[in-house]
Structures are given as structure tokens and as C-alpha cells.
Amino acid sequence: MSTFSVASVANYSDEDLMEFFQDGKELAFNELVKRYQDRLHNFLYRYTHDHHDCEDLVQETFLRVHKSKQSYERIAKFSTWMYTIALNLAKSLYKKKQRMHKVSIHKDDSNPDDFEMKIEDTKILPDQVLHEKLSLEKLEKALMSLQDEFREVVILRDLQQMTYEEISEITGVPMGTVKSRINRGRAQIAALIENYVDLGTSF
Secondary structure: OOOOHHHHHHHHHHHHHHHHHOOHHHHHHHHHHHHHHHHHHHHHHHOOHHHHHHHHHHHHHHHHHHHEEEEOOOOOHHHHHHHHHHHHHHHHHHHHHHHHHHHHHOOOOOOOOHHHHOOHHHHHHHHHHHHHHHHHHHHHHHHHHHOOHHHHHHHHHHHOOOOOHHHHHHHHHHHHHHHHHHHHHHHHHHHHHHHHOOOOOOO
């Protein structure tokens, strides 16, 4: 590997930057954060649907990367290694929150539509903009309705544009299972969105 150059930091691969970081070059880590902060935030928000949890998970993921830098080996893509950390953190938090809210959810007899995101000032939105916003919120609701194992692979494949091989490595399940879950997740999303339209669900 070549000598680390601050001027050329943007030209290094993720894996090169990780090796430089392992050698003590903190600027290499900063570049990795710059490259992945937005993508990681996008992924974790789609998984948690909570801005506060998402911000915490992004910070925790990079903290884990920083603390565990010596455990990384170049035989793995950096992005796959990092997303594995992020997904495990998100799963742990999601399960914890499910346990915390299980009792209150069962006791709540109100309409579940009361908890949906609201669109503010929709009257001033052009028709096309409003339609796109409504469609996006229906997709978000459908994603959150999926079981964990379907939601995570659909997000990784369709929103993060990862390969089946990468998703298999991140989730720790066989590639055939990944493909099956993606197909089933997509089918469920299509059915859910169709139901929202048929039932006249408002957002």
C-alpha cells in the first residue's frame, strides 16, 4: 500500500483508508465517516423510523468502527463490515423497544392511524408534489409493517443498492434465503400499499 497522503485522501478506497486508520492515521477515519454518514443515516432511519434513535445508532456505529478497527481484515469489504455492525445495533435497539412498548401497545384501543406521520400544510402543495409525498409515506408505513427479516433485506437491496452477496454477509443468512426474503418483502409491500389505496387510508 502506498504512503498516506492527505491531499489524495478522497482517492483511496475504503479498504485502503481502513488500513491507514489502523496505522494511526485519524484523517483516514474522518474520510470514511464523511463517505458513509448520510448513507448510514438513511439506512438506519428506514429501519428505526425514529430520528433520535437513528442519530444515536449512527454515532454508535462509527464509535464501534473506531474502537474495533484492529479487528477489521481487508478480506472483507469495509462497507459490508460496517453495515453488519450497524444492523446488529439496530436489531438490538428494536428488540429492546418492542419489549418496552409491548404492554402499552396491547392496552391501547385507539385507531392505529392516529400514530401515522402527518403532512403539514398539504393545501399549499402542488398536486404532483403532494402525490409523491403521500406515496413515500405509504412506502415508509409499509416498510415498518414488515417483519424484521424482510424489512432489513429490502432496505439493503432496494434503498442501499447492495448486492445479494453483501446482504448475505451482513445478515449472516444464505444467499438463497436473502433472495427469498427480498421477494416476499417486496410482495408484502406491494400488497400493503394496494390495501392502503383500496381502504382510502389518509396520511
